[in-house]
Amino acid sequence: MTADTPIVRLADVRLDRGGRAVLRDISLDVPRGSITAVLGPSGSGKSTLLAALTGELAPAAGKVEVFGKPVPQAKKALLEMRKGVGVLLQGNGLLTDLTVAENVGLPLQAHTDLPKPVIRRLVEMKLHAVGLRAAADLFPRELSGGMARRVALARALALDPPLMIYDEPLTGLDPIASGVIMSLIKRLNDTLGLTSIIVTHHVHETMPVAGHAVVIANGGIVFSGTPAQLEASTDPLVKQFLNGEPDGPIAFDAVARSQAA
Ligand SMILES: Nc1ncnc2c1ncn2[C@@H]1O[C@H](COP(=O)(O)OP(=O)(O)OP(=O)(O)O)[C@@H](O)[C@H]1O
Structure with missing residues (x-):
């Protein structure tokens, strides 16, 4: 490429x-x-x-x-x-039993062999990117709709797509x-x-x-x-x-x- x-x-x-x-007849180029x-x-x-x-x-x-x-x-x-490809789904898809940090860390745990402290650091960086570093230990039910969407966004970014x-x-x-x-x-x-x-x-x-x-x-x-x-x-x-x-x-x-x- x-x-x-x-x-x-x-x-x-x-x-x-x-x-x-x-x-039908869909043609579309999305430039980098x-x-x-x-x-x-x-x-x-x-x-x-x-x-x-x-x-x-x-x-x-x-x-x-x-x-x-x-x-x-x-x-x-x-x-x-x-x-x-990072996808932010309509319903956020956050797991209610996990904290914000755990939710954001899920793709890293599932798809990489990175050690836990590295995952923790990457999660902090993703949360920082969406302005929610202070919310790491909260549960989804404690978030406003906008915050939950930003957490879902941080999770979609986890693997640097x-x-x-x-x-x-x-x-x-x-x-x-x-x-x-x-x-x-x-x-x-x-x-x-x-x-x-x-x-x-x-x-x-x-x-x-x-x-x-x-x-x-x-x-x-x-x-x-x-x-x-x-x-x-x-x-x-x-x-x-x-x-x-x-x-x-x-x-x-x-x-x-x-x-x-
Ligand atoms: N699994 C399916 N089987 C049959 N028809 C479907 C299926 N999924 C979607 N459709 C039909 O395809 C058309 C387009 O649906 P689609 O969900 O892609 O539209 P949309 O623009 O995303 O709508 P919305 O904004 O309401 O989500 C609709 O007529 C829908 O009924």
Whole structure:
């Protein structure tokens, strides 16, 4: 992989779920060091796209490459690739019986042979990176929603993955905590030299930190460009999504409505 190789590349990808195509003709390059926002209304296929990047879902057509190589199908090779991909899941996934430090240390214990004092030191560094060093001995129930998200972020960073994927990182957070998380995502990306993909429907909170935005709707990519280009777009589909309008070319609640009618 050269410095110019995109960290993630999708070429003419089709992704199926339950025997039907959810996304078609998806082509996308994520350059090293960038922050890319993948936006789209509920049910548009954001999680499906994520599943393709982490190798949970094999493409029905086209190529999905991470770190310059096709995402492996074989279990061992896939696990190896995943060590390089930090994923912040929607639900945080913290284990309630473990302290903050123990939660953050889990990936290091599972995937390295490092001695305990080294793991402890690395955990301290990760907690410091998210501004929570003082919370090391607390249990998840003692944390606010924003703190818990930051602990989950520290854990996702534990193995120093070059690629971070954030799945709806703002769900359930108030505006202040949301602002903290977004600036943290940006700061970590820039200071640690990461590449970040943020999958979200929170357009307005995400645009200030993103360098590139992709909107998926109606089974494909309907916009790809800078946040400024997104803001200036006159495409009715993009405008409907940005303005949160129920009526327009995006049929995002078509099923619910026809059932309700
Ligand atoms: N395992 C599955 N089997 C069948 N259909 C599925 C499966 N998973 C998702 N789908 C369908 O694929 C489409 C895209 O779903 P997906 O969860 O990727 O959307 P999303 O954009 O992540 O939505 P949200 O923002 O609500 O999480 C939906 O129509 C959904 O019903």
